[in-house]
Amino acid sequence: MSRSAHPAGPRHADVLPEGHYAAPAEDLNALDPKVWAHTVGRDADGVVTVGGITVTQLAEEYGTPAYILDEADFRDRARAWRTAFGTDADVFYAGKAFLSRAVVRWLDEEGLNLDVCSGGELATALSAGMPAERIAFHGNNKSPEEIERAVRAGVGRIVLDSFQEIVRVAHIAQSLGKRQRVQIRITVGVEAHTHEFIATAHEDQKFGIPLAGGQAAEAVRRALQLDGLEVIGIHSHIGSQIFDMSGFEVAAHRVVGLLKDIRDEHGVELPEIDLGGGLGIAYTSDDDPREPHEIAKALTEIVTRECEAARLATPRISVEPGRAIVGPTAFTLYEVGTVKPLDGLRTYVSVDGGMSDNIRTALYDAEYSVALASRTSDAEPMLVRVVGKHCESGDIVVKDAFLPGDLAPGDLIAVPATGAYCRSMASNYNHVLRPPVVSVRDGAARVIVRRETEEDLLRLDVG
Ligand code: LLP
Numbered sequence: 001m002s003r004s005a006h007p008a009g010p011r012h013a014d015v016l017p018e019g020h021y022a023a024p025a026e027d028l029n030a031l032d033p034k035v036w037a038h039t040v041g042r043d044a045d046g047v048v049t050v051g052g053i054t055v056t057q058l059a060e061e062y063g064t065p066a067y068i069l070d071e072a073d074f075r076d077r078a079r080a081w082r083t084a085f086g087t088d089a090d091v092f093y094a095g096k097a098f099l100s101r102a103v104v105r106w107l108d109e110e111g112l113n114l115d116v117c118s119g120g121e122l123a124t125a126l127s128a129g130m131p132a133e134r135i136a137f138h139g140n141n142k143s144p145e146e147i148e149r150a151v152r153a154g155v156g157r158i159v160l161d162s163f164q165e166i167v168r169v170a171h172i173a174q175s176l177g178k179r180q181r182v183q184i185r186i187t188v189g190v191e192a193h194t195h196e197f198i199a200t201a202h203e204d205q206k207f208g209i210p211l212a213g214g215q216a217a218e219a220v221r222r223a224l225q226l227d228g229l230e231v232i233g234i235h236s237h238i239g240s241q242i243f244d245m246s247g248f249e250v251a252a253h254r255v256v257g258l259l260k261d262i263r264d265e266h267g268v269e270l271p272e273i274d275l276g277g278g279l280g281i282a283y284t285s286d287d288d289p290r291e292p293h294e295i296a297k298a299l300t301e302i303v304t305r306e307c308e309a310a311r312l313a314t315p316r317i318s319v320e321p322g323r324a325i326v327g328p329t330a331f332t333l334y335e336v337g338t339v340k341p342l343d344g345l346r347t348y349v350s351v352d353g354g355m356s357d358n359i360r361t362a363l364y365d366a367e368y369s370v371a372l373a374s375r376t377s378d379a380e381p382m383l384v385r386v387v388g389k390h391c392e393s394g395d396i397v398v399k400d401a402f403l404p405g406d407l408a409p410g411d412l413i414a415v416p417a418t419g420a421y422c423r424s425m426a427s428n429y430n431h432v433l434r435p436p437v438v439s440v441r442d443g444a445a446r447v448i449v450r451r452e453t454e455e456d457l458l459r460l461d462v463g
Helices: 055-062 071-085 101-110 119-127 144-153 163-175 212-224 246-266 292-309 323-329 360-364 454-460
Strands: 048-050 066-070 089-094 113-116 135-137 157-160 180-187 229-235 272-274 316-319 330-342 346-351 381-387 396-404 412-416 437-441 444-449
Touching: 048 055, 055 066, 055 330, 055 412, 055 437, 055 444, 066 071, 066 323, 071 089, 071 101, 071 292, 071 316, 071 323, 071 437, 089 323, 101 113, 101 119, 101 444, 113 119, 119 135, 119 144, 135 144, 144 157, 144 163, 157 163, 163 180, 163 212, 163 229, 180 212, 212 229, 212 246, 229 246, 246 272, 246 292, 292 316, 323 330, 346 396, 360 396, 396 412
Parallel strands: 066 437, 089 113, 089 316, 113 135, 135 157, 157 180, 180 229, 229 272, 272 316, 346 381
Antiparallel strands: 066 330, 330 346, 330 412, 381 396, 437 444
């Protein structure tokens, strides 16, 4: 099939859906604690502060755009997950959401484990001193070199994703004289209630081995026979930005069913199950995420109940939250460059970043909120679309929002809940330089990932 037309951008020229953002928030200066990091507020002059520092100071010192990360909030959330699951379960932070060496150290100090899914993430984790036995290695196509590095380093588990990988990891481990602890990732046929592109446990997709047709059972059968592997459990990840626990319920039911079949066939009770990540956060005031202790209670109850019914000892549970830990802890600080009212439509507010620092709006139709950060304003609300500086009309950061009508070039605006999958999915499109990540805590700020420079770009371009 050929295509003769190409839309200018996925979100080009569409209009507000009826009833959507029908009215602005009562007070545009208010900062809803649901979407902002814990220490965010406004000072006496109305300037947004985080960790005791104003955004104007941060912009002056570090420039814009910049991701501003609240370290105390990150630690709070990491600890809340750790505490909620207790010592009988493991929390693996999903590094793909955002990883840096500072983050690895915080996780280590707060007693969390780490899920990595590439050689680069593994290198970051190891270089920051995360003990290898607390690292899980994921991926649907790990290279032999990556596998060898992980096995040599002594990672606590490799999550096997295909029949070929079962043999590959077993062979590499055996040739190194090791027995590698592994989990087998299965797809349980659950499609999480979220955007199609990021739902991962239905069967028509690249991850895992389907439970259907006895394939997962066959994978376990083969893995149990290989000397290079110690099969410690089953892994299931059902999707992303999930609010509804019913998907986990079905997944746990099916995973436990497989554990029971394995016990009946092989006389082996696998000691662990991992239910993945995917728990949702609030991007706008309309979202109502659950607290870690509620999630821990729900998941533990589901697994315990299913195991009792199957007469199995309850396995050790692990989870892999990424977004739910780091997502709400950061906001992106931009400077407004132009304000362009389009009569009868909306006002386009162009900022100094865009789809290169936040691809999620263009890619997933994600919703974000935005606030005027360098001052407050009593001006009438205006309907805006916050767009970037890229040569593409789909370059949208916040699709529909309200900002004060006196917004002007030079104002700083902040987009909350950009801690997850923004810096980690950032690109150099149009040779725009990737922003720094600045962490703040107790009145002090420091760069944990520096801003890219033109020299960085030119260094890769060898002429
Ligand atoms: N565990 C596994 C095996 C995963 O594949 C993922 C995410 C997670 C844990 C962490 O999920 P979280 O708790 O962060 O939702 N780029 C997309 C999300 C892709 C998620 C991929 N896997 C986004 O920006 O929404």
